[in-house]
Amino acid sequence: IHLATENEQYLSELSDQAGCFKETRTVEFIFLLSEKWHLDESARYQAVELLERFMIKQVEQICKTSRENVKSREQGQGSSWSSLKDQIYDTFVLRLVSCIQLASKLSLHYNIVNSDTALKFLQSLKYSYTKQELLESELAVLKSLHFQINVSTPLAYVELLLEVLGHNGCLLPSKPLHQMCMQLLDFSYLMRDSIYDILLKIATENSTPSKLQVAKFLTVKEDFMLLAVGIISTSVFVLNPGHWKQVVEHLNYITGITSQSILEFSYAVLKHVVGSATP
DSSP states (O other), X not given: OHHHHHXXXXXXXXXXXXXXXXXXXXXXXXHHXXXXXXXXXXHHHHHHHHXXXXXXXXXXXXXXXXXXXXXXXXXXXXXXXXXXHHHHHHHHHHHHHHHHHHHHHHTTOSOOOOHXXXXXXXXXXTOOOOHHHXXXXXXXXXXXXXXOOOOOXXXXXXXXXXXXXXXXXXXXXXXXXXXXXXHHHHHHHHXXXXXXXXXXXXXXXXXXXXXXXXXXXXXXXXXXXXXXXXXXXXXXXXXXXXXXXXXXXXXXXXXXXXXXXXXXXXXXXXXXXXXSSOO
């Protein structure tokens, strides 16, 4: 109930720019760096969500500053839009590393990414940041997000729903199912745009959705509960197709998400997994 309420609250306050910083190359960068630093699964998803939320706030703030500087520029003062935009580009990798550092501290994992490790990596990319600048970057992320960084990730939704399914009597092999869910969750993050593009076309029954339809679909793309049930459903279909119908019924009962929506999500994921239109 708490996660469902949190999810609804997040969707009700969704920024128009939500999802802009979950582009495949960025997510892959975070996943690979988290793997390099031996972080647990929750940390990498947390880092993606932290970076997304921080960058949206930073872009919104820079846009606001740019508008406020219009009068100043007319008087020969203020910063140009290009210079403000350069601020984002120049510090993006630093912010990304800071989000991974913060996520590593939140995960309660023994392997926290310290300043020395982060600096060594940044230096390998020819960046010349100092420890002070690294600390200031972490603080910039924290302050921008008002220190509210312990956000729930889709992994938390998946794991809790698996617990509920087990409690409700769905006797499924827990370890293989959890591992499959992890693999498909990674896959859905990396193939995010392609998967949701299929869902949008199914929902609108239109191969070329309008801008309004795309805008309205944003809440579907950011719905963690839908993502979680879709991942579990797809995992069960792959591992135990005989139990799939029962699991979908249980997920529908637990979350209120329709069986048709769960079916469509599983179809979109499987279509990309097997590379066929008829999974």
